[in-house]
Structure formats: C-alpha cells, structure tokens
Amino acid sequence: MQDTIRRNVPLAPLTTINLGGPARFLVVCKNEEDIRRALALSHQENVPLHILGGGSNTVFADEGFQGVVAKIELKGLTFTEENETVLVSAAAGEVWDEVVQASLAKGLAGIECLSGIPGLVGATPMQNVGAYGQDVAETIEDVTTIDRRTGKSVTFTNAACTFAYRVSRFKKEDLGTYIVTNVRFRLRRDAVPTIRYPQVQAQLEKMYGTVDIGTGQEALEKVRETVLHLRRSKSMVVNPSDPHSRSCGSFFTNPIISAEKAKLVQATQSGQQGYTVKGGVKMSAAWLVEQAGFARGQRFGNVGISPNHSLALVNYGGTTKELLAVATTIQKKVKELFDITLELEPVAVLPHNSVQ
Ligand SMILES: Cc1cc2nc3c(=O)[nH]c(=O)nc-3n(C[C@H](O)[C@H](O)[C@H](O)COP(=O)(O)OP(=O)(O)OC[C@H]3O[C@@H](n4cnc5c(N)ncnc54)[C@H](O)[C@@H]3O)c2cc1C
Numbered sequence: 001m002q003d004t005i006r007r008n009v010p011l012a013p014l015t016t017i018n019l020g021g022p023a024r025f026l027v028v029c030k031n032e033e034d035i036r037r038a039l040a041l042s043h044q045e046n047v048p049l050h051i052l053g054g055g056s057n058t059v060f061a062d063e064g065f066q067g068v069v070a071k072i073e074l075k076g077l078t079f080t081e082e083n084e085t086v087l088v089s090a091a092a093g094e095v096w097d098e099v100v101q102a103s104l105a106k107g108l109a110g111i112e113c114l115s116g117i118p119g120l121v122g123a124t125p126m127q128n129v130g131a132y133g134q135d136v137a138e139t140i141e142d143v144t145t146i147d148r149r150t151g152k153s154v155t156f157t158n159a160a161c162t163f164a165y166r167v168s169r170f171k172k173e174d175l176g177t178y179i180v181t182n183v184r185f186r187l188r189r190d191a192v193p194t195i196r197y198p199q200v201q202a203q204l205e206k207m208y209g210t211v212d213i214g215t216g217q218e219a220l221e222k223v224r225e226t227v228l229h230l231r232r233s234k235s236m237v238v239n240p241s242d243p244h245s246r247s248c249g250s251f252f253t254n255p256i257i258s259a260e261k262a263k264l265v266q267a268t269q270s271g272q273q274g275y276t277v278k279g280g281v282k283m284s285a286a287w288l289v290e291q292a293g294f295a296r297g298q299r300f301g302n303v304g305i306s307p308n309h310s311l312a313l314v315n316y317g318g319t320t321k322e323l324l325a326v327a328t329t330i331q332k333k334v335k336e337l338f339d340i341t342l343e344l345e346p347v348a349v350l351p352h353n354s355v356q
Contacts (some may be wrong), residue, residue, distance in 0.1 A: 020060025038070035056118035092122025108187035133196035137163035145178035248346035
C-alpha cells in the first residue's frame, strides 16, 4: 500500500484551472480496493478525504489540502445490446469525451451534444453534466458507488439519483457520502441526433447548409463537430494552447428564481433573458454578470473573465484567493442589483469546507 501513497503532491497540475497547493497524501485509485485503502488512510490519519476525477470542476486552496486526495483511475468500457438500446457501462475513471466518441462511432444516440465536456465519467452524475440541450440524466441507467461510511457497494437507479439542473443527490443531501465507481448509460440505436438548441441549429446550417441532417452515425458525428466548433469558439474545450481555457468552464450556474422575481427583473431591465422551468424561471447567469457591469476579457490582476465567455473565470497566473475574490465581487454586485444569488458551479476545496 505504501507504494501507492504519495505525499506532498502538487494539486494544481491535476486541475484544468491549474490552481492550488499540495495534497498531504495522494492515492491513485485504479480499482475499488485502492479506494477502500484511501478511505482507510483518511481514517487512520484522521484527515478528510477528497475525491478527484479530471479536476475540471475543482478549485483547490492555495494552501493545498491537508488530507487524502483519492484520484479516480478505474478503467473499463463495455457495450451491451438490448433491443433498440445499448447499455454502455463505463468505469468512473474513463475520460468522458472518449466515451462519447466511442458511442458515436457505434451510431449510438443520446450524448452527442455532450461532446467536448472535460473530466471523467464518475463526475458526470454529480452535477448532472449538460450542454446544448442534453444532460446525462436523460441517459443514465444507474450509478454504482462505494458508501464511504461502510465501504460497501451501492447502486442507484436513475430515479433515485434525484437529478435536476446541474445537481443530483450526490451534490446535495449526500454530498461527501458516495464515491462513484461506475455509470451505465442507456443509449439509442436509432441514431437520431438531438438538435434542440438554437445555437446548434444555426451552426449546423453554417457548417452543413441545413439543420436537416437525417439520422445515423454520420449525422451524430455532424452534431459532435458542430458542438465542438461552438465550444472551441468559447474556449470551452480544454486546450493547452488556448490560455482562456484554463478555467473550470462556467463558474456560476443559471439561477432559478420565482416568476414574481423574474417579472420584477423584467420590469427594471430590458432584454433580460429567462425561461420557465420546473420551480420557476431560469435566468441566464451570463446576462446577470454582464448587466452587473462585468465584461468579457476583464482582468483582475492575474485572473479574469474569459474574452470568449462571460461565465468563465480564467487563471492567467494568479491564485485561488484572487480567483475567489473576483467570484465574490461578482456575486455581491448581482445580489445588490437583482437580489439574486449566483451559486458557484465548481467545487472549491478550502480549509474550512475541506470534507468533500
Ligand atoms: C473548459 C470547460 C468546459 C466545461 N463545460 C461544461 C459543460 O458544458 N457542462 C457541464 O456540465 N460542465 C462543464 N464543465 C465542468 C466539468 O467539466 C464537469 O463538471 C465534469 O463532469 C467534471 O469532471 P471531473 O472528472 O473533472 O471532476 P472533478 O473536477 O475532478 O470533480 C468534480 C466534483 O465531483 C466529485 N467527483 C469526481 N469524481 C467523483 C467520483 N468518482 N465519485 C464521487 N465524486 C466524484 C469531486 O469530488 C468534485 O466534488 C466544464 C469545465 C471546463 C474546464
């Protein structure tokens, strides 16, 4: 076991935003036994345990993490045909976009709009990863986990995961309780691509001359290329040669507010964006940030707002402290102007909330 434990490991390179100090212990988990070892180590040393996937939605403190970071590297990907569908079983350490690519190559529909999202499979149920009119809640069959309290394996059906916009039980009431080891997705063999999102429709027109691209593997690949094109133009694909992609993606989720409050915002601000969803009106966080006086490309020392996306806070050589100060400034201004609380989308692993 000693060989698999590393001490004092810099965490910044393990995240896409490249921030944070060292981890006291890092355990690379290639199987469930390694995960149980990491759990045992955290008990033995009486320190917190943090689960790390691809680090694309994580900001570590400048001081680092005084506990055990379990880096999930479980591998395995299988496809099982079941009538008109295929069950795709992916271990938590599989790279999400590679699973998307492999599925599209087999002509399977259901996750094509989620092309290019960084990170690993195990994190996808946490915040019900989504983009361009699709989210994983639409296709997840079940999620297998290890219960940190007992070390036992527990599987949750889709319904039991209580998925909603950018959230699930794993990010809310069960935060810090379950470690995802495997996710199964039920994809469709009909190969009918999802083209719901106006931006995707417009870009398909531009790239292929029509939105009517039909069905089949080629049509799915067209949607993937279109989505990747859109994402690259917003620095939303991690690319070492694009400094604006040194981020966590969107730093704030779109707030869902009451219809009454939305009316108030509408009355005071022209051109506000929002649409009715379950539980209220979903406002555009990007619009709120811009209305609050923050602009794309704005720099605050060595961190800033991406010139290509008003919700992406980018590290241009700064610190976590600087980054979070900018996030707080934006949150305060939006609260002051609209009485709306912008929630952080990434997970900030800070000393005072270090039990993750
Ligand atoms: C450029 C860019 C674009 C992005 N675009 C999108 C987008 O379009 N849509 C979207 O939804 N997200 C987007 N994101 C956010 C991010 O990619 C996703 O949230 C992704 O699922 C995170 O995966 P990860 O493996 O990197 O997670 P990490 O950052 O490693 O972890 C995120 C959280 O999940 C927990 N976690 C990770 N793995 C496990 C596991 N196996 N078991 C239990 N808990 C676990 C961690 O403890 C942490 O709380 C983007 C990020 C970047 C950098």
